[in-house]
Amino acid sequence: xxxxxxxxxxxxxxxxxxxxxxxxxxxxxxxxxxxxxxxxxxxxxxxxxxxxxxxxxxxxxxxxxxxx
Numbered sequence: 001x002x003x004x005x006x007x008x009x010x011x012x013x014x015x016x017x018x019x020x021x022x023x024x025x026x027x028x029x030x031x032x033x034x035x036x037x038x039x040x041x042x043x044x045x046x047x048x049x050x051x052x053x054x055x056x057x058x059x060x061x062x063x064x065x066x067x068x
Contacts, residue, residue: 008034 008031012018018027029052033045040056043063053063 008036 006028007025013025016024018025020026029044030047031044032047033043035043040054041058042054044052046052055063
């Protein structure tokens, strides 16, 4: 999954590519589970149990995540 200013990868980048310096990528989240519907509409569960729901055009508080 990618957007204008972000990318989700199935593996970590080499350490020299991640950081706060010019030209480096910033690590926003590590993802345990990710469901990506479309640009700006996704669910992320982090390894520490934090849930992140982004939903452009829909009130995210009305959404939840259920896996069977």
